[in-house]
Amino acid sequence: MADKNNHILHLYEYQDIPEEIVQWKDDEDITSMSVELIKDKIPNLLCIGTGTYKTSRDGEIYLCALINPENGVVVSYAIGVHRSAELVGKALSFLQSDSRKITLRSSRNPLYRSKIYFDILKQYGITAEYTLPGTRGMVASVSTFFSQLMRKKGSYEFVTWQDAVDWLEKYISVKCSRREADGK
Numbered sequence: 623m624a625d626k627n628n629h630i631l632h633l634y635e636y637q638d639i640p641e642e643i644v645q646w647k648d649d650e651d652i653t654s655m656s657v658e659l660i661k662d663k664i665p666n667l668l669c670i671g672t673g674t675y676k677t678s679r680d681g682e683i684y685l686c687a688l689i690n691p692e693n694g695v696v697v698s699y700a701i702g703v704h705r706s707a708e709l710v711g712k713a714l715s716f717l718q719s720d721s722r723k724i725t726l727r728s729s730r731n732p733l734y735r736s737k738i739y740f741d742i743l744k745q746y747g748i749t750a751e752y753t754l755p756g757t758r759g760m761v762a763s764v765s766t767f768f769s770q771l772m773r774k775k776g777s778y779e780f781v782t783w784q785d786a787v788d789w790l791e792k793y794i795s796v797k798c799s800r801r802e803a804d805g806k
Contacts, residue, residue: 664690664697664724665690665691665692666722666723666724666725667691667724667725667727667751668688668689668690668691668697668724668725668726668727669688669689669690669691669726669727669728669760669761669763669764670686670687670688670689670710670713670726670727670728670734670761670764671686671687671689671728671729671761671764671765671767671768672684672685672686672687672705672709672710672731672733673685673687673768673771673772674705675775675780675786675790676780677780677781677782677783677785677786678779678780678781679781679782680703680781680782680783681703682703683701683702683703683780683783683786683787684701684702684703684704684705684709685699685700685701685790686699686700686701686702686709686710686712686713687699687713687764687767687768687794688713688714688726689763689764689767690763691727691761691762691763694763694766694767695797696767696794696797698713698714698715698716698717699713699794700712700713700715701786701787701790701791703783705733706733706738707733707736707738707739707741707742708738708742710733710734710739710742711742711745714726714742714743714746714748717746717748718746721747723747723749724746724747724748724749725748725749725750725751726743726748726749726750726751727751727752727753727760727761728750728751728752728753728761729752729753729761729764730752730753730755734750734752735752770797771790771793774793775789775793
């Protein structure tokens with residue numbers, strides 16, 4: 623059973639993983655720290671995005687971030703080795719006892735239009751909202767977050783998944799603490 627407080631999505635939590643992927647992508651060694659969330663400060667509209675990060679030894683790793691569009695603060699996130707709807711579900715797991723009506727805005731990426739994605743949103747009582755065709759402005763906070771993250775990363779190269787997890791979590795915690803200190 624998955625630990626709802628752990629922001630890392632492990633292989634056993636994915637549905638329908640082909641055997642050849644399971645054999646070479648084993649993320650059991652990835653660890654995570656918990657994130658403090660204050661539910662009454664979470665807005666009813668969140669934006670979602672997923673970024674890809676390469677490691678020289680372990681392959682790609684993905685960061686799925688839920689972002690407050692009003693101030694650009696990461697509300698929740700999940701890190702995993704597959705870009706999937708289950709990764710989104712892991713990022714949403716903090717909402718399991720939240721009864722408010724929340725809307726999750728995303729791009730029109732196929733990941734955010736899959737049946738599994740809609741099933742996960744339904745499980746949390748979340749309404750999906752998409753950008754208009756040909757536009758990106760409605761999820762500008764997501765684009766801004768990921769572009770700032772990549773500028774900060776610069777030419778730094780991750781060797782292992784754990785290197786990537788440690789760096790990404792540090793970046794997120796520093797960015798969020800700066801926003802709180804600024805009162806944003």
